[in-house]
Amino acid sequence: MAADAPRAAVVEGSYSLFHADAFDWLAAAPVNSIEAVVTDPPYGLIEYTEEQLKKRKSGSGGVWRIPPSFDGHKRSPLPRFTVLKADDHQRLRDFFAKLAAGLIRVMVPGAHLFIATNPLVSYLVYEPLIQAGFEKRGEIIRLVQTLRGGDRPKNAEDEFPMVSVMPRSCWEPWGLFRKPCEGRVHENLRRWKTGGLRRISEKEPFRDVIESSVARNGERKIAPHPSLKPQHFLRQLCRAALPLGEGTILDPFMGSGSTVAAAVACGAKAVGIEANEEYFVMAAKAVGALATHRVNGEG
Template sequence: MEVKAVVLPINRSSKNYSMVCGDALEWLKKASHHSIHAVVTDPPYGLIEYKPDQLQKLRGKKGGVWRIPPSFDGCQRTPLPRFTVLTEDDKNEMKRFFWRLANLLRKVLVPGGHVFIATNPLLSYLVYEPFISVGFEKRGEIARTTQTLRGGDRPKNAHREFPDVSVMPRSCWEPWGLFRNPCEGRVQDNLRKWGTGALRRISEDEPFKDLIGSGPARGHERKIAPHPSLKPQAFIRQIVRAALPLGDGVILDPFMGSGSTIAAAEACGFKSIGIEKDLEYYKMALRAIPLLSTIKTEIGGLSGR
């Protein structure tokens, strides 16, 4: 199957993947109908954290929407965006953004194509509602159990007064919304015609499951790709592998960051396309994908087939 990548200012293609430096929504507007078989993505949340002014603050260690978690055990921790600072206007803007994204994905995905979209317990409803409203079927939610260090704090400036109180639960999981473009006819018909409509099993005896234990990306992977939202290969390869039930087709990550999804697709031997707007992260992905894709993981090994 031909992979058509719209040529934007910077673009790199290999046998299995294409990378585009540009805006995902603009790219999607020009992409061909029914050219993508699955989307695996970790989008910007709050939209503001990846805007140039906030990225400048992050890179200058000036905070802004980014919070540097305390280093209580001597470990250097990656910054986290503070989603609680979002205003009602920010949330409405976010809903409009996900509505536009969902609409464009409906067009480029083949019937039965799945979308796996990373979110968080505070904001997931702002993503799910637009996806359902444009006609995607909600097919469940994947719970990635991981300590995010988000929440669990005592009331600000009143820690001593309320020592037994947490303002919010300490988050121990990351929800991934799972959506499907409606199938053409029965699942079996859709599988024959488009190669999609279902999820790849872990093995003959074991179906794909919606609970996946996975710590944050650490050590070697983080050195290769020091992106604040890097997803570990051991986790993302499981998602990518499940997304193409017959192992054929093209995976799209419209917000690829440092390219962990594309590296996972490469490790599984799948075709993929990654889009990233920020030039620094695009260059990071360029270097990181060949290295991340050859990392040995405990789960899934090198090959997803």
């Protein structure tokens, strides 16, 4: 790290967690030092501000809304991105332009970026990344039953019982980007250990549709973050992200540290950044337990 880089607050064997602003950390990190980025950013931007988190806690207005309950179960609030206005969209573009500039500097040539988004705003995330010089390499479709969309017109539900305003969302897009390679892919693999994606086996390539679910209760107990992503899914991304199984995976918006844990579970080195103190403390406790947590279909 450069001399003025934020200090690591937690350094364990193969991972470091920083309580810092992602942009400050990126500005201080050395050029060409990260082999992959797997991240789930605050893509509505406003949902993790102090004001919105207070509204979430008190249950009064704001971007966090309780989805309608159709089966008697209590729901957790979800951020609703339909409330974003034109100036929020511009802020979103500016945010991702700044992130793209910070990432492309620290990532090695050929390094991949997996970035979570949602069908409403993904174009606002992808364009700034491409403008900064990233190549779009595809999109990972995480098949997951969310509680977004599918509602009847508000205040006229009985009048239009057969109408939904939007489809019930059953997938989550993860943009897949690459910093351009130096020379051909095989040359880049030799020099930087990056440029491709790790196959599932010699016969089976990594695929872009992944069946998933919301994070299960066992993981939620370890890491009660409002946007917790499941280990089963993240481990597949982290494994694919390092084609030779060597290098460091960065999550600049680590929340509870789920990506760091997934990277550790795959045997990779990892760095996580989190600006919110409560979530940083959560991650410091959760990473070890999440990394060793047994998930469905894993031995």
